[in-house]
Amino acid sequence: MRERWFRPGETVARRAVRLTAGVCLGAVTAVVGLAYLVGSGLLLALVLPWPAARRSTRWRVLACARRLAAVDQRRAAALHGDPSAAASLGGDRALVYLAIRGPVGLLGAAVLMLLLYVVVSGAVLMWDWFNGRPTDGLTPSLLTVGALLAGGVVTLFLIAQGIAGVAAMERRLARWLAEPTDREHFQRRIAELTATRADVVEAVNDERRRIERDLHDGVQQRLVALGMLLGRARRSHAPDRAEALLRQAHEQSQQALTELREVAWRIYPTALDQGGLAAALETVAERSSVPVRLGGVPDNLDPTTAAVAYFVVSEAVTNAAKHSGADHVTISVNREGPRLVVRIHDNGIGGADPHGSGLSGLTRRVAALDGSLRVDSPPGGPTTITTELPCA
Template identity: 40%
Template sequence: MRASPPLRATTYLLANGVTGLLTLLTTLLLFAVGGVLAVLVAGIPLLAALTLIGVPVAGLERRFQRLVDDRPLRDGHRIPPRPGLTSWLRTRWTEPATWRALGFATLLMTVLWPIDLLAVLLGVTVPVALLSTPWQFAVLGDGQQVNVLKTYPVTSWSQAVLTCLVGVVTLVACVFGVVLLARARGLLARAILTPPEFPVNERVVELARSRVRLVDAFEAERSRIERDLHDGAQQRLIALSMMLGLARRDAPAGPLADQLSRAHDEAGQVLVELRDLIRGIHPPLLTDFGLEAAVLDLATRSAVRVDVRFAVSERFSRTVESTAYFVVAEALANLAKHSGADRGEVTGGYAGGTLTVAVSDNGRGGAGLDGGTGLIGLADRVSVVGGRLSLSSPAGGPTRLIVEIPCQTLQASA
């Protein structure tokens, strides 16, 4: 069974009063010891620890809040990115929640704890002293005189009874006063410790950052798969193809030789498809030689003649290069399948902190983002890295796709 509101309010004020007093004594002790040892440098960590004294105090306050408010008090602390004391300290010292907790602890140990303890002391002792006046007059005063609260003399039974009645009124007033004070104290602590609502613009920034992190993780996983296929399955297929070729050469003419020949041809076809798959996951040419060489390779393998005037010798992050590469790959695929063009062009460069890629053709035009050509996926992918995709494709042509990605070179970001 849950305790009554007056008892919970009294417990809340008493717990906060004791916590504030202990916090004050601990702070003074750490400050004194740290100040003495600062000459030997050993005291500097103790002085730095004083800035974190609000963290446990705020943690206790969140527990005490349950006595006066059913709503949970949000923590506001971030989870350290890595295990260990250094990561924990860096996170705590760089987050607003720590400084809000320090402000609350400072207010608690300088102003609030005396008020809390005094409210509990007066709220309990004054009504008890007034209500027990008849008993004090009969037992302690021996029916002659008793000093209530050490100040008010009671010399008759009528005064004792009247004082007891005043004690009843005082008890009611103190109960309401303690409950009201406890709730006000709880609201004050909640106002100080509650983290502000996440602004919409910060939510957008955090969402964008999370999308970038997901893309980076995706690119890393693609690179791992490409490496595993290249170093594992592809090498095994090459070895298998060589073994089949040797077996076909040594086998006598007949059905067995024919079967080995077909198996050797099939292994070669699988190897070609696997190489195309690896190139589609993350082309080794892009990793080894950069965006300019990879774009030139795409144009060379295109079914439609494509002129290239794309001069980019700089190297960028894996995500940026991969995004630009697959934009060109998808655009050239659409050019060959849907445009009806007999000629295309890839242009672009890097200037002013922006990587620009443009793909155009002399086809029939009429392309759109909703035409089922994968352009919406490209637009989403470009937006993740902070870029912009624009498309111009009037009926009758020509079609021009432009992608602009703000980025830094690897040399500049190093």
């Protein structure tokens, strides 16, 4: 329970004060919430015969209920240490929250009143005894004082447990109502799938534009130069000149073939199908201009997951070599439960833009597979790119 209740550097005394303050304020907000529910119920009953007035009144009642619930949730998040308690609630859920919070808050008020009674009664008894005045026919004696002190300590312990229990009930209530219903979950899932489908289309279009740009700026220029050299060789009447032009044309054809292989490799490396992800990443490490240290790579990955992991690593290593100024890159690929976690770390200058064309394209590609990509690149470095992919 320490991870849940204690904050870093917090003492037991400060924790007790914080929880007690939270329960105390919760009792106040519970009374306000119950009073609001009773008043709004009477108001709705008065306007029940008029549909237009009923709809308008109901809308205002729900809006005010959301505000009251939000205030109480902020209290719970601040004093009970649960950030999830601050999640916003819809109108109907806000009314349910106020209705359930009422008895819980009154229970907390009862516990606090018992605490106040025990503290005041104990103080009065101790004052009378130390001043030599009998209380209720009792004479001061060590045995009597010891028995009452022991009973007081036990009672205070039970009260402390009651305060902690009330705070726990408030946390569970906030979490329970903050969880989406099945309908909301499906609506959210449909929205995510719609967004990822659009992202996939955009990523495919970006990939096509990149391929077109690579072909136009690289291979096409080589082929144009090759055609010009061959044309000049055909028109040349000097054998030596024609031979030199043909030699240049042969070199241009070799360079064009190399660039065409590079474009094909960036589209989809054949090593993925022949040797799996490990072989493809070893090729990335060999072709990189920056030293790359590659850890063990799991086997038997499905082709889709392996392809996405490869493109993430390839793009990250390319960016590190071009922009980061790093002198080494470390790649780790591990299974963690049902997910494949890929981390690329470099010791460069940092400052990578997650919304740049390269990384944003990777983010869309990863999201299409229900994965996540996180970029940690503060100015001055280092840069760590972490990708989590579902892995059967």
